[in-house]
Amino acid sequence: MTQPSHNRWLHRFAVLTALATLALIGIGGLVTSHEAGMSVPDWPNSYGYNMFLFPPSKWVGGILYEHTHRLWASMVGLLVIALTRWLGGRASRKPLAIVGLVEVLAGLVIFAVLPHEKATGGFLTGIGGMVLLAALVWFRNEAAPSPLPQLGWLTFFIVQFQGLLGGLRVVLFKDQIGIFHATLAQIFFVLTCLIALMASAWWSRMANTPHATRHTQPSLLSSFSNLQKVIFATTALILFQLILGATMRHQHAGLSIRDFPLAYGRLWPATDPASLAHYNAHRIEITAIKPVTAFQIQLQMVHRIVAMLILLAVGWCALKAWRKFPGPLAKISAFWFCLILCQATLGAATVLTDKAADIATLHVLVGALSLATGAALSIIALRFPQRAAGVSPAEAVSKRQPAMDLDGVADMGTAGKMPSAR
Amino acid sequence: MKLSFALLTAIGLSGFVQFTHAADITGTVTLSGTPPAEIEIKPLENDPVCGKMHSGKVTTEFYVVGANKGLADAIVMLKGVKAAPASASAAPVVLDQKGCLYVPQIVAIQTGQKLVVKNSDPSTVPMHNVHINPKAGANLSEYSTKISQPQMSGAADLDYSFSAPENFMKFQCDVHPWMFAWVTVVDNPYFAVTDKDGKFTIKNVPPGKYKIVALHRKASPDGVEKDVDVKDSGATADFTLEIK
Numbered sequence: 294m295t296q297p298s299h300n301r302w303l304h305r306f307a308v309l310t311a312l313a314t315l316a317l318i319g320i321g322g323l324v325t326s327h328e329a330g331m332s333v334p335d336w337p338n339s340y341g342y343n344m345f346l347f348p349p350s351k352w353v354g355g356i357l358y359e360h361t362h363r364l365w366a367s368m369v370g371l372l373v374i375a376l377t378r379w380l381g382g383r384a385s386r387k388p389l390a391i392v393g394l395v396e397v398l399a400g401l402v403i404f405a406v407l408p409h410e411k412a413t414g415g416f417l418t419g420i421g422g423m424v425l426l427a428a429l430v431w432f433r434n435e436a437a438p439s440p441l442p443q444l445g446w447l448t449f450f451i452v453q454f455q456g457l458l459g460g461l462r463v464v465l466f467k468d469q470i471g472i473f474h475a476t477l478a479q480i481f482f483v484l485t486c487l488i489a490l491m492a493s494a495w496w497s498r499m500a501n502t503p504h505a506t507r508h509t510q511p512s513l514l515s516s517f518s519n520l521q522k523v524i525f526a527t528t529a530l531i532l533f534q535l536i537l538g539a540t541m542r543h544q545h546a547g548l549s550i551r552d553f554p555l556a557y558g559r560l561w562p563a564t565d566p567a568s569l570a571h572y573n574a575h576r577i578e579i580t581a582i583k584p585v586t587a588f589q590i591q592l593q594m595v596h597r598i599v600a601m602l603i604l605l606a607v608g609w610c611a612l613k614a615w616r617k618f619p620g621p622l623a624k625i626s627a628f629w630f631c632l633i634l635c636q637a638t639l640g641a642a643t644v645l646t647d648k649a650a651d652i653a654t655l656h657v658l659v660g661a662l663s664l665a666t667g668a669a670l671s672i673i674a675l676r677f678p679q680r681a682a683g684v685s686p687a688e689a690v691s692k693r694q695p696a697m698d699l700d701g702v703a704d705m706g707t708a709g710k711m712p713s714a715r
Numbered sequence: 716m717k718l719s720f721a722l723l724t725a726i727g728l729s730g731f732v733q734f735t736h737a738a739d740i741t742g743t744v745t746l747s748g749t750p751p752a753e754i755e756i757k758p759l760e761n762d763p764v765c766g767k768m769h770s771g772k773v774t775t776e777f778y779v780v781g782a783n784k785g786l787a788d789a790i791v792m793l794k795g796v797k798a799a800p801a802s803a804s805a806a807p808v809v810l811d812q813k814g815c816l817y818v819p820q821i822v823a824i825q826t827g828q829k830l831v832v833k834n835s836d837p838s839t840v841p842m843h844n845v846h847i848n849p850k851a852g853a854n855l856s857e858y859s860t861k862i863s864q865p866q867m868s869g870a871a872d873l874d875y876s877f878s879a880p881e882n883f884m885k886f887q888c889d890v891h892p893w894m895f896a897w898v899t900v901v902d903n904p905y906f907a908v909t910d911k912d913g914k915f916t917i918k919n920v921p922p923g924k925y926k927i928v929a930l931h932r933k934a935s936p937d938g939v940e941k942d943v944d945v946k947d948s949g950a951t952a953d954f955t956l957e958i959k
Contacts, residue, residue, distance in 0.1 A: 327758075327892060328889075328892035329889065329892060330889075331844075331846060331863060331889040332844060332889040332890050332892075334844060334846070334863035334864075334865065334889065340842070340865055350841060351841045351842065353764060353840070353841055353842070353890060354762065354765075354888075354890040354891045354892070355889055355890050355891070355892050356890055466862060466863075567959075570959065571959050573933070573936075574933055574934060574958050574959065575751045575958075576751075577751050577752070577753060577754050577775055577777055578775075579754065579756050579757070579758060579775060579893050580758070580892040580893055582885075582895060584936070
């Protein structure tokens with residue numbers, strides 16, 4: 294990982310891409326909250342129209358959400374193609390040209406050989422055309438420092454795969470694809486946020502600032518190592534929680550438990566056949582009217598338990614960072630904790646408002662922000678442990694204890710093992 | 716002349732014999748227990764187009780309970796009766812889309828019988844999208860490429876016919892996600908849907924002993940079964956579905 298130099302406009306463009314992706318996740322949340330995922334039954338066409346020429350007069354009911362999601366996703370795709378070109382510099386032109394050409398040719402072949410898939414062929418040709426256009430852009434800019442070009446390529450391939458998944462979800466009627474589509478969206482958002490972070494002036498400053506001190510007390514070292522581990526584990530737990538959430542949303546069964554903090558009036562609800570029959574006989578739903586199953590009830594219970602674990606873990610991180618590491622780590626951890634508090638409140642509100650679409654969508658959005666914040670914190674703690682922790686020279690090692698380097702924690706990644714002094 | 720007379724007599728007699736060998740099963744399905752309150756369909760009321768087609772509140776209709784706790788929209792059918800599928804000329808059953816709602820919401824048809832889905836909504840509602848959810852393998856494979864079919868305003872009716880019996884197959888509109896109907900496909904012609912007072916009549920049942928079952932999509936999706944002995948004069952079968 295080399296130290297990036299800062300390009301203000303590249304950073305702004307990366308932020309724009311990340312914000313557009315967050316908005317796309319929000320629109321996707323509206324699609325599922327309004328049970329509108331299948332309101333446009335064909336893809337890549339919309340009711341036989343070219344997606345971009347579908348008349349606004351027909352954007353009614355659930356179509357408004359689903360069609361907006363498709364158009365916005367196309368725009369994010371274009372932003373990512375441009376970002377990949379910008380991050381990769383002139384060196385990216387050749388691979389972009391190859392990918393674009395392959396897509397154009399594949400699209401033309403599909404168009405010519407498969408008469409029922411003409412729309413798919415046309416769509417692929419269109420994407421390939423945009424990639425080719427990016428390759429033809431003459432700017433001879435240098436590539437951004439590593440790993441930004443690589444991250445750019447990763448988002449480039451994910452966004453195209455993600456578009457394909459969204460389309461397959463519609464034409465194959467598979468909820469499982471929807472779960473994967475929603476999870477990949479969160480990972481994609483994290484990547485765009487990390488690109489924006491690494492392309493920022495702040496990152497550049499952190500990378501170019503010399504260590505404040507190279508020697509830290511062993512107790513502080515151990516404490517930081519523990520904090521690092523909890524941050525990593527909690528971020529992974531948030532991703533797991535988002536997968537659970539996506540699975541719950543794509544069951545299309547509404548709220549499987551409709552009270553909070555109890556569940557059907559108990560700490561742990563009964564899920565025997567008689568109880569399920571009782572729950573279903575008393576459920577009155579407007580849109581998601583599938584009968585609930587034991588699996589769905591248990592899924593929501595696990596979601597609640599994991600939410601509590603995340604709240605405790607992030608609270609611990611924030612407290613620990615605030616007390617011992619008064620640098621950026623403390624500030625970002627405090628922000629993270631606020632997000633998680635907000636998210637827990639939204640989770641409760643989702644149940645108490647009977648899954649109101651706007652509340653449920655906000656819950657999805659804050660979930661995405663929580664994951665991105667955890668990922669950013671993890672990267673910062675790993676890349677700039679000493680500077681992120683804000684360790685000052687006053688905390689330098691006492692004469693009675695062996696010297697250690699806090700940045701060595703990142704290299705070792707193991708608490709209790711002492712990296713050798715440099 | 717003599718031949719014609721004999722023929723006419725034979726036809727008349729056969730009709731009489733058939734008449735005397737078919738009777739009706741009548742009865743009432745009642746609900747025991749207190750059903751949950753229905754809720755307002757706010758998304759419909761707030762829809763700029765669909766909302767204008769309704770003057771008052773529009774609510775869900777999961778439990779329609781009439782006089783003497785009679786439960787409407789229950790399906791009552793004979794079970795285990797061997798019968799050929801309905802002929803193509805059998806009268807079709809109509810499922811309409813009106814005011815951004817399916818009317819009626821509970822329908823029963825025989826295997827092979829035609830179900831006609833109409834769109835009676837005005838052009839201000841540009842389209843509906845008829846999305847069926849068959850579970851029986853045969854029905855699923857027959858409609859695997861027509862699971863979801865758009866139906867523009869003023870478009871031709873959509874015809875369906877299912878070869879496998881299935882209870883409460885969900886029809887939905889993905890454009891208007893509050894629109895649902897449930898179609899039960901029965902493998903014999905002896906079935907009925909209860910009226911607003913929970914009453915039903917199953918017509919022209921040959922005398923004999925049968926299993927008869929009453930189902931309701933909420934109160935008793937698996938059904939309550941009993942025996943019925945149909946005499947020449949008919950039979951009565953009353954059901955009480957309990958909401959626990």
